[in-house]
Amino acid sequence: MTLKRTLLTLSLIFSIAMVSQAQQFKALVFSKTAGFRHQSIPEAVAAIKELGKTQGFGVYTTEDAGAFNDENLAKYDVVILASTTGTIFNEEQKAAFQKFVQSGKGVVGIHSATDTEYEWPWYNKMIGAYFLTHPAQQTLRLEVVDQNHPATWHLSKSWMWFDELYEFRDINPDIKVLIKADESTYKVGKGNGDNHPMAWYHEFDGGRVFYTALGHVESAWVEADFLKHVSGGIWYAATGHPFKK
Incomplete structure (x- = not known):
């Protein structure tokens, strides 16, 4: 019995070590909503979990904003805001989130992450823009303007896509646009004109941020x-590759 217990203990230690080695980094997926709730959130969370398995990173999911404290956030390399909406943080949680970014960590915003925290100027600058409106879901041509980022390495210059197409206000001029919407190929709402960003990244306040406006529809996931687009953005935000200085 003692030998069996010893072998079992060694097996568990070996298994834990292997799991630890397999995790390049750890991601916290946060999908709390205080406004509109997207039906695609379960698909998004499930898909990111699967990406964690296939791409070798750890994934923890929650809708509890209490997870945003200094001690807990220190466990993670990247926070993924999966279609969050509305005011989702209190002042203490905001402070912890800011410290997380300032410590050199990453943030990924998906779709309605820009429809979040309208009364928090730091968040607006960090995520890159605020949601303004959207027309009916439809197909368009996405123009990939930067193919030198892991979120777009795999894409051609033109990407035909169907989604709910966000238009923005209060766009941070420092964002680096990866993908633009070609407004000549669909019926716009208010529109953003020739420079209509749909995915971007930037370094902000010590950390790294990637955002994609895509992902409203369940079929995207x-x-x-699209999954390569998301996984490339996560990898960049978590690790800084290939742009780490």
Whole structure:
């Protein structure tokens, strides 16, 4: 019995070590909503969990804003805001989130992460813009303007896509645009004109941020090119590769 227990203990230690080695980094997926709740959130969370398995990073999911404290956030390399909406943080949680970014960590915003925290100027600058409106869901041409980022390495210059197409206000001029909407290919709402960003990244307040406006529809979360787009953005925000200085 003693030998069996010893072997079992050694097996568990080995398994834990292997899991630890397999995790390049750890991601906290946060999908709390205080406004509109997207039906695609379960698909988004499930898909990111699967990306963690196939791409070798750890994933923890929650809708409890209490997870945003200094001690807990120190466990993670990247926070993924999966279609959050509305005012979701209190003042203490905001402070912890800011410290997380300032410590050199990463943030990924997906779709309605820009429809979040309208009364928090730091958040606006960090995420890159605020949601303004959107027309009916439809197909358009996305123009990939920067193919030198892991979120777009795999994409051609033109990407035909169907989604809910966000338009923005209060756009941070420092964001680095990866993908633009070609407004000549669909019926716009108010529009953003020739420079209509749909995905971007930037370094902000010591950390790294990637945002994609795509991902409203459930079908996006089983589409290979979109999943590569998201996983590349996560990898960049978590690690800084290939842009780490």
